[in-house]
Amino acid sequence: MADQHELRDKGLRLTPQRELVLAAVRELGHATPEEVAEKVRQTHPGINLSTVYRNLETLENVGLVQHTHLGHGGATYHAAEELTHLHLVCGTCGSVGDAPIDVAANFVNALADDYGFKTDVTHFAVYGTCSACFTAESK
Amino acid sequence: MADQHELRDKGLRLTPQRELVLAAVRELGHATPEEVAEKVRQTHPGINLSTVYRNLETLENVGLVQHTHLGHGGATYHAAEELTHLHLVCGTCGSVGDAPIDVAANFVNALADDYGFKTDVTHFAVYGTCSACFTAESK
DNA sequence: GCCTAATTGCGAGTCACTTGCAGGTGTCAC
DNA sequence: GTGACACCTGCAAGTGACTCGCAATTAGGC
Ligand SMILES: [Mn+2]
Ligand SMILES: [Mn+2]
Ligand SMILES: [Zn+2]
Ligand SMILES: [Zn+2]
Numbered sequence: 459m460a461d462q463h464e465l466r467d468k469g470l471r472l473t474p475q476r477e478l479v480l481a482a483v484r485e486l487g488h489a490t491p492e493e494v495a496e497k498v499r500q501t502h503p504g505i506n507l508s509t510v511y512r513n514l515e516t517l518e519n520v521g522l523v524q525h526t527h528l529g530h531g532g533a534t535y536h537a538a539e540e541l542t543h544l545h546l547v548c549g550t551c552g553s554v555g556d557a558p559i560d561v562a563a564n565f566v567n568a569l570a571d572d573y574g575f576k577t578d579v580t581h582f583a584v585y586g587t588c589s590a591c592f593t594a595e596s597k
Numbered sequence: 598m599a600d601q602h603e604l605r606d607k608g609l610r611l612t613p614q615r616e617l618v619l620a621a622v623r624e625l626g627h628a629t630p631e632e633v634a635e636k637v638r639q640t641h642p643g644i645n646l647s648t649v650y651r652n653l654e655t656l657e658n659v660g661l662v663q664h665t666h667l668g669h670g671g672a673t674y675h676a677a678e679e680l681t682h683l684h685l686v687c688g689t690c691g692s693v694g695d696a697p698i699d700v701a702a703n704f705v706n707a708l709a710d711d712y713g714f715k716t717d718v719t720h721f722a723v724y725g726t727c728s729a730c731f732t733a734e735s736k
Numbered sequence: 737g738c739c740t741a742a743t744t745g746c747g748a749g750t751c752a753c754t755t756g757c758a759g760g761t762g763t764c765a766c
Numbered sequence: 767g768t769g770a771c772a773c774c775t776g777c778a779a780g781t782g783a784c785t786c787g788c789a790a791t792t793a794g795g796c
Contacts, residue, residue, distance in 0.1 A: 471742060471793055491784080506745045511784065513743095527721065531670060531752095532783075546714050557712060565704035573696060574728025575685050581724035582666070589713025610762055610773060630753080645776045650753065652774095670783095671752075 468520040478502050479513040480537075483523050488534045528554055528583045544579050548588035550595070555588060607659040617641050618652040619676075622662050627673045667693055667722045683718050687727035689734070694727065 465472050465480070475498070482497035483489060489497070495510040514535055517523040525533040528545055529552075544562060546555040562579040569575045587595070604611050604619070614637070621636035622628060628636070634649040653674055656662040664672040667684055668691075683701060685694040701718040708714045726734070 466794095473743065473793075475744070504745080507783095508746085508785075509744055527666070527669065530666065530672065533669065546708065546712060546716075548714075549717070549720070555712065555714070557708065557714075561707045561711060562704055564707075565701055568700045568703075569685065569696065569723065569725070572700060573685060573694065574731065575687075575694070575696075575723075575725050576731050577685075577723055577725040578688070579723075581688070582721035584708065584714075584716055584718075585720035586708070586714050586716040592713065592715050612762075612774065614775070643776080646752095647754075647777085648775055 464522070468522065470516065470520060474502060475505055475509050476513050476516070478505070479510055480517055480522060483514075483517070483535050484537045487540075488526070488528070488536050490532060490534050494535065524580075526580060526583065541580055545583040546588065547583040547585050548591055549585055550587055550591035553588050553590075554583070557584075603661070607661065609655065609659060613641060614644055614648050615652050615655070617644070618649055619656055619661060622653075622656070622674050623676045626679070627665070627667070627675050629671060629673050633674065663719075665719060665722065680719055684722040685727065686722040686724050687730055688724055689726055689730035692727055692729075693722070696723075 463472060465476060470476065478498045478501060479494060482494045486493060486497060491507070491510050491514055494514065495505060495507050498505050498510065514523060514525075518525060518535075521538055523535050524538050524541070525535050526545065528534055528547055542559065543556040544559055546557055547553075548555075559579060562577075566577045566579060569577050602611060604615060609615065617637045617640060618633060621633045625632060625636060630646070630649050630653055633653065634644060634646050637644050637649065653662060653664075657664060657674075661677055662674050663677050663680070664674050665684070667673055667686055681698065682695040683698055685696055686692075687694075698718060701716075705716045705718060708716050
C-alpha cells in the first residue's frame with residue numbers, strides 16, 4: 459500500500475525540518491526563504507537558513523512548492539496547489555495585486571499557437587502601473 | 598537655444614564614462630552591467646564597475662535606458678528606444694526567444710479594462726517552455 | 737538494532753551589487 | 767579665461783542573498 463505521507467510518497471525522507479518548511483510555505487501563502495525560516499523557527503528555533511534553502515529546492519523538484527518573482531530580485535515560494543492567480547506588481551508604489559489566470563488565456567494561446575511556447579504566466583509577475591498610481595501621475 | 602547634446606538636455610553632466618555607458622547599451626542591445634563595463638573598457642580601460650552601475654541608474658532615471666529581467670536574478674539593460682519585443686525564456690533549456698509586443702495586446706487591454714492596470718510586458722520576461730523542450734519532454 | 741546514504745548545522749565562500757570617501761572634473765558665474 | 771562648487775569617479779570596504787564543503791547526525795531498509 460501507499461506510503462501514508464506525501465513527502466515519503468515523493469521519495470523524500472521525512473525530517474522535521476522538511477515538514478516544517480512545507481507547512482510554513484502553505485501557511486504563509488507567499489514567502490521568501492527568509493520568511494519561511496522565520497516561521498519555522500517558531501517551532502524549531504535551531505533550523506539553519508541553508509537547510510531552508512535546500513528543502514525549498516528539494517520540495518520544488520518534486521513539485522510540492524514553486525517559486526515566483528514578484529520583484530526585481532529574489533524569489534517567493536508558494537504551495538504548488540495554489541496556482542490560481544497572477545500578480546500585478548506596480549513599479550511605482552510596489553503594490554502587488556491579484557488577477558485570475560484566465561485574463562491571460564488569450565495571450566497564452568497566442569504564444570502556443572504562434573511559437574509553440576508553453577507559457578507559465580505565474581512565474582514572473584506582471585509588471586506595470588496600478589490604477590491608483592496611474593491616475594495620480596496623469597493629474 | 599537647446600543644448601546640442603542629449604545628456605545635457607536631460608540635465609546631466611557630460612562625462613566620458615557616461616557617454617560610453619550609454620553608447621555601450623545602445624550597441625549591445627541587451628546587456629548586463631558587467632557586459633556594459635566590459636564593452637566600455639575597450640575604449641576606456643580604467644572605468645570602475647560602480648561607475649557603470651551608477652550611470653545605468655542615472656540614465657534610467659532620465660529615461661534613456663531601461664532594464665528587463667530575463668532570468669531568475671539580475672537585470673539587463675537596453676536603450677529606451679527599442680521597446681520592440683518581448684522575451685520568451687525557456688525554463689528548461691534557458692533559451693531566450695523574441696516575439697513582437699502585439700501578441701500581448703489583448704492581454705494588456707484586458708488588464709487595463711478590468712483592473713486599470715497599465716502593463717509593461719517587456720519588464721519581466723515571459724516564462725515557460727520552448728517548443729523544442731516541450732516536444733522533447735512529451736516524447 | 738545496525739548500516740548506509742540522505743540530511744543537517746556550521747562556517748566559509750561567492751556573486752552581484754552598494755556605499756563612503758577623498759580626489760578629480762564639468763559647468764556656470766563672473 | 768578663471769575660480770568655485772556641486773557633481774562624478776575610482777577605489778576599497780561593506781552588504782545581502784544565497785551556495786558550498788564537511789563533519790556530525792539521523793531516517794529508513796534490512
Ligand atoms: Mn526590475
Ligand atoms: Mn525563477
Ligand atoms: Zn502603484
Ligand atoms: Zn527550451
